[in-house]
Amino acid sequence: MSAERLIEPEASTAVEDMHWAPPFAPMEMPRQVLESPHRAGVLAWLTRLLLRPVQHG
Amino acid sequence: MARVPTPDFRTLTLRTAAIGFVVLAAGAAAALLAAASTEDGVHLWDVVRTTLIFVTTAWLAWGAAGAFVGLPNRRRGVVPPPLTLPQPPTVVLVPICNEDPVTTFARIAAMDGSIRAAGLNVNIAILSDTRDDLAAARERDAFARLLAETGGAGRLFYRRRMDNRGRKAGNIEDFIRTSGAAYRFAVILDADSLMEGETIRHLIARMQADPKLGLLQTLPKIIGARSLFGRAMQFSAAFHAPVFARGLARMQGATGPFWGHNAIVRVKAFAESCGLPVLNGQPPFGGHILSHDYVEAALLARAGWKVELDETIEGSFEEGPDNILAHARRDRRWCQGNLQHARLLAAPGLAPWSRFVFVQGIFAYVASLFWGAFLIASIAATVTAPPPNYFPEPYQLFPVFPSDRTKEIVTLALGIVGLLLLPKLSILGAAALSDRTRGFGGKARAAGAVLAEIVLSSLLAPVMLMYQSRAVMQVLAGRDGGWPANQRGEGRLGLGQSLVAGFWIFAGGAIVLAAVKTLAPSLAIWLLPICLPMLAAPFLIWASSHPIARGLFTTPEETDPSPVIRSFHRWQARLSQPAAQPKEALDAAA
Numbered sequence: 292m293s294a295e296r297l298i299e300p301e302a303s304t305a306v307e308d309m310h311w312a313p314p315f316a317p318m319e320m321p322r323q324v325l326e327s328p329h330r331a332g333v334l335a336w337l338t339r340l341l342l343r344p345v346q347h348g
Numbered sequence: 349m350a351r352v353p354t355p356d357f358r359t360l361t362l363r364t365a366a367i368g369f370v371v372l373a374a375g376a377a378a379a380l381l382a383a384a385s386t387e388d389g390v391h392l393w394d395v396v397r398t399t400l401i402f403v404t405t406a407w408l409a410w411g412a413a414g415a416f417v418g419l420p421n422r423r424r425g426v427v428p429p430p431l432t433l434p435q436p437p438t439v440v441l442v443p444i445c446n447e448d449p450v451t452t453f454a455r456i457a458a459m460d461g462s463i464r465a466a467g468l469n470v471n472i473a474i475l476s477d478t479r480d481d482l483a484a485a486r487e488r489d490a491f492a493r494l495l496a497e498t499g500g501a502g503r504l505f506y507r508r509r510m511d512n513r514g515r516k517a518g519n520i521e522d523f524i525r526t527s528g529a530a531y532r533f534a535v536i537l538d539a540d541s542l543m544e545g546e547t548i549r550h551l552i553a554r555m556q557a558d559p560k561l562g563l564l565q566t567l568p569k570i571i572g573a574r575s576l577f578g579r580a581m582q583f584s585a586a587f588h589a590p591v592f593a594r595g596l597a598r599m600q601g602a603t604g605p606f607w608g609h610n611a612i613v614r615v616k617a618f619a620e621s622c623g624l625p626v627l628n629g630q631p632p633f634g635g636h637i638l639s640h641d642y643v644e645a646a647l648l649a650r651a652g653w654k655v656e657l658d659e660t661i662e663g664s665f666e667e668g669p670d671n672i673l674a675h676a677r678r679d680r681r682w683c684q685g686n687l688q689h690a691r692l693l694a695a696p697g698l699a700p701w702s703r704f705v706f707v708q709g710i711f712a713y714v715a716s717l718f719w720g721a722f723l724i725a726s727i728a729a730t731v732t733a734p735p736p737n738y739f740p741e742p743y744q745l746f747p748v749f750p751s752d753r754t755k756e757i758v759t760l761a762l763g764i765v766g767l768l769l770l771p772k773l774s775i776l777g778a779a780a781l782s783d784r785t786r787g788f789g790g791k792a793r794a795a796g797a798v799l800a801e802i803v804l805s806s807l808l809a810p811v812m813l814m815y816q817s818r819a820v821m822q823v824l825a826g827r828d829g830g831w832p833a834n835q836r837g838e839g840r841l842g843l844g845q846s847l848v849a850g851f852w853i854f855a856g857g858a859i860v861l862a863a864v865k866t867l868a869p870s871l872a873i874w875l876l877p878i879c880l881p882m883l884a885a886p887f888l889i890w891a892s893s894h895p896i897a898r899g900l901f902t903t904p905e906e907t908d909p910s911p912v913i914r915s916f917h918r919w920q921a922r923l924s925q926p927a928a929q930p931k932e933a934l935d936a937a938a
Contacts, residue, residue: 307488311495313439313473313505318528318615320521320623323647325695 351652352699353560359601363701366413366599373409373767378402380760384753385729388736393729400722401760407715408767410708415588415771418595419778422660429557431549436532438470438552443519444539445477445512449490452539454919457498459543462912466545468552469503470535473527475519476508484508493927516608517624517640528615538609541568544663544912551612551661562617562653563645566664567593568610571905571913575839577892578670580804583797583901585668587788591775593659602654603701608641610664614653618644621651627691631828632684639685642709643692646702663910670839671893672808673849676815680829683713683819716816723860723875730868761874772798787904797901804892810881811888814853839893846890857882 355363381401385394440459444452456472463470474491478484491506498504509522520536528534533555535548547566554564567590573582596605622644627634637643645655669675686709693703739747776798779785785794822829841849861879864872881888898906905913 307506307508310501311491311506313471313507313523313527314530316527316530318524318619320525320528320619322623322625323621325625325643325692326627 352649352697353602353652353654355601355603355701359598362417362598366410366417369413369416370406370409373412373763374402374406377405377760377763380756380763384756384760387753388734391729391732393725393732397722397725397729400718400725404715404718404722405764405767407711407718408764411592412767412771414592414595414599415775416595417598418591418593419774421782422594428550429553431553432556435469436552436556437530438468438533438535438548439527439531440470440472440535440537440543440548441475441520441523442472442537442539442541443475443477443516444487445516446480446483447478447539449487450923451920453490453494454923455540455542455916456504457494457919457923458912458915459545460498460500460504461915462543462545463548464545465911466549468545468549470545470548471503471505471531472500473505473507473523475523476506477512477515477519478508479512490923493923496927497922514624514626514636515638517637517644521623524615524619528619531615533612534615534618535612536609538666540667541610542571542665542912542916543610544910547661547663548612554658555612555614558654560652560654561614561656562621562648562651563606563611563613563655565604565606565611565655565657566661567657567659568664568666569903569905570668571665571909572667573670574895575670575893576804576896577672577675577808578668578839579896579901580801580892581668581675583788583903584801584805586903586905587779587794587798588772588775590659591778592771593657597657597659600657600701600705602656603649603699604642604645604655604705605657606641606645606648606655610666617648617651617653621647621653627688632823632826633688633691635828637685637692638688639682639709642686642689642705646692646695646698646705649699649702650697663912665905665910665913671841672811672815672889673841673845673893676812676819679812679815680819680822683816684823684829686710686713687820687823713816713820716813717820719813720817723878727864727868727871730871769802772802787907789902789907793902800900806877807881807884807888808892810857810878811850811853811885813878814856814882814885840895841890841893843886843890846893847886850885850887850889853882853885857885 378398378401382394382398385398440463442452442456452474456474460472463472474487476484476487478487487506487508491504495501495504509519512518514521524534533552535543535551537543543566551564551566555561570578570582570585573579624637624640624643626636629635648655669678686706689706689709692698693706776785776795779788779794780791785791788794788797819829857879860875861872861883864875864879
C-alpha cells in the first residue's frame with residue numbers, strides 16, 4: 292500500500308520538531324570557478340561561439 | 349592539497365592501449381567503407397559517410413575497450429583496512445523529492461538497523477525537496493512513525509527545504525553549509541538506494557586509511573525489477589557492469605567517476621571543492637548544473653583529492669526504471685546535463701582526463717545523431733552515385749564490370765557486430781571460467797540470460813536511439829527538460845499509452861523504409877535491423893513493461909538477498925499497515 296492511500300494528509304498531525312533537524316554546524320562551501328574565458332583561451336572562445344546561437348534560439 | 353593527481357604508469361599504459369585500439373578499429377572500418385564506396389570515384393557523400401563511420405565505430409570500440417580493460421580481476425588477497433576507533437562522525441544523506449514516504453522510509457529503517465548491527469554510530473538525514481504540501485504532510489507523518497518505531501530520535505533527521513535551488517546538488521550543499529562541520533564523512537544516497545551497514549563500515553575504513561581519498565564510489569546493484577525491461581537491466585547491471593566499471597576505474601585512475609549516489613565523500617574535501625556555480629545564461633546550457641556528479645568528481649580531482657571507484661564493494665543497491673518510457677525520461681535529463689558539460693570543457697585547472705570524461709559524456713548522446721547521419725549519408729551516397737561506366741576507355745571491345753565489394757561491406761558489418769557482442773561474450777566466458785555464473789543460476793542459465801539480453805537490447809537499440817536523438821535535438825533547440833520527479837514503480841504500461849508514446853518512432857521507421865525502398869532498394873536489407881524494431885516500437889514499449897517470471901535474468905541478489913534487502917521488505921510490509929498506536933501517541937513519541 293502506498294503512502295497516498297495509507298496516510299491522509301488532511302488528517303496529518305505531525306509537525307517538524309526542533310530535534311528532527313540535523314545538528315547545526317555550519318561549514319563554508321566556496322563557489323568554484325568553472326568559466327574563466329581569459330585563462331582558457333581558444334577552447335572557451337570556441338565553446339562560447341558554438342553555443343551562442345543555440346542559447347538564443 | 350597538491351594539485352591534480354598525476355596518473356600512474358599503469359593508468360597511462362591502459363589509456364594509451366585503449367585509445368590505440370579505438371584508432372585501429374575506427375581506421376579499419378573507415379578503410380573498408382572507403383574501399384567499397386570509392387570504387388566509382390571519390391564523391392562528397394563517400395567522404396561524409398567514411399568520416400561518420402570512423403566516428404561511430406570509434407565510439408563502439410571505446411565501449412569495447414572499457415570491457416576488455418576490465419576483464420582481468422583485481423589482485424586477490426588484498427586485506428580491507430580495519431575501522432580505526434574512535435569512529436569518525438558520519439552521516440548518510442538521503443535527498444528525496446516527491447517520493448512515496450512509506451517505501452523510502454522503509455529503506456531508511458532497514459539501513460538504520462543494519463548500521464547499528466554493524467556496530468556503527470552513523471546518523472541518517474532525510475533531505476526533502478518535496479514541493480507538494482500534501483506530499484510533505486505525508487512525509488512528516490511517516491517520519492514521526494519512523495522515529496517512534498525505530499527509536500531513532502537523535503540519529504535520524506528530517507528537514508524540508510522551502511527553496512529548491514540547485515535541485516539535488518543544491519540540497520546536499522544546503523546540508524553541508526548548515527550541518528557539514530558536524531561530520532567527517534557523508535555517504536550520499538538516492539531515494540531508492542539501499543546500503544548494508546557493513547558496507548558503510550568498509551567505506552569509512554577506506555576513507556580513514558587513505559587521507560587523500562576525497563570520494564569512494566561503489567557500484568550499486570539494481571534490485572526490485574519486475575518487468576522484462578527492468579529485469580534485463582538488472583541482470584546486465586549485475587553481470588556485465590562490474591567488468592565495464594572495473595575498466596572505467598582502471599582508465600580513470602584517481603579522477604573518478606562519481607555517479608551522484610551510493611558513494612562516500614570526505615565532507616571537508618567536498619565542501620572546499622564542490623560549491624557549484626550557476627552557469628551564465630538560460631537552460632538548457634546555462635543555469636544550474638544538471639549532471640553535477642561528473643563535475644564534482646572533476647572538481648575534487650582539480651583540488652588534488654583522489655576520486656576512486658571500487659566495483660568489488662558489495663552491499664550497495666539501487667532501483668532502476670521498469671519500462672522504456674521511464675528510462676527515456678531519466679535519459680532526457682542526463683542528456684541535457686551531459687550536453688551542458690560542453691560549457692565546462694575549458695574550465696580552468698581540470699585534469700585532462702576530467703575534460704575527456706566530459707567529452708565522453710557528451711558523445712554518449714551525440715553518437716545517436718552520428719548514427720542517424722551515417723544512415724542518411726549512406727542513402728544519399730547510393731542515390732547520387734553515378735551509373736557504372738562499362739566502357740571507360742575509347743574503342744574498348746569488352747565491358748569492364750565494377751569489382752564486387754560485398755566482401756568489404758560484410759567484413760565491416762561483422763566488425764561492428766563484433767564490437768557490440770564481443771565484450772558481453774568475453775564477460776560470459778570469463779564468468780564461466782571463474783565460476784561467477786553460480787549466482788546467476790549456473791553456466792547454462794547465465795549464458796541463456798546473456799543471449800536473451802543481447803536479443804532484447806538489439807531490438808530496443810533503435811528505439812533508444814530515437815529517444816536519445818530526440819533528446820539531443822530538443823536540447824540543441826534550446827528546450828529545457830527541467831527535472832521531472834522520478835515515477836518509481838509505475839511498471840506496466842497500457843497498450844494505448846505505449847501506442848501514443850511510440851507512434852512517432854513507428855512513423856519514422858515507416859518513412860525511412862519507404863524512402864529507402866524507393867530511392868536505394870539495395871540498402872533496404874541493411875536497414876531492416878533498424879527499421880523493423882522502429883516499426884514495432886509501440887509493441888516493444890508495451891511488451892517490455894510487463895512483469896516476467898523470475899526464471900529469466902536471475903541475479904545473485906534474488907536467489908540470496910542481502911540482509912538489508914530482506915529487512916527493507918519487512919519494514920515496507922510493516923509501514924504499509926496502519927500504525928498499531930494511535931497517531932497522537934506516535935507524534936508524542938517522535
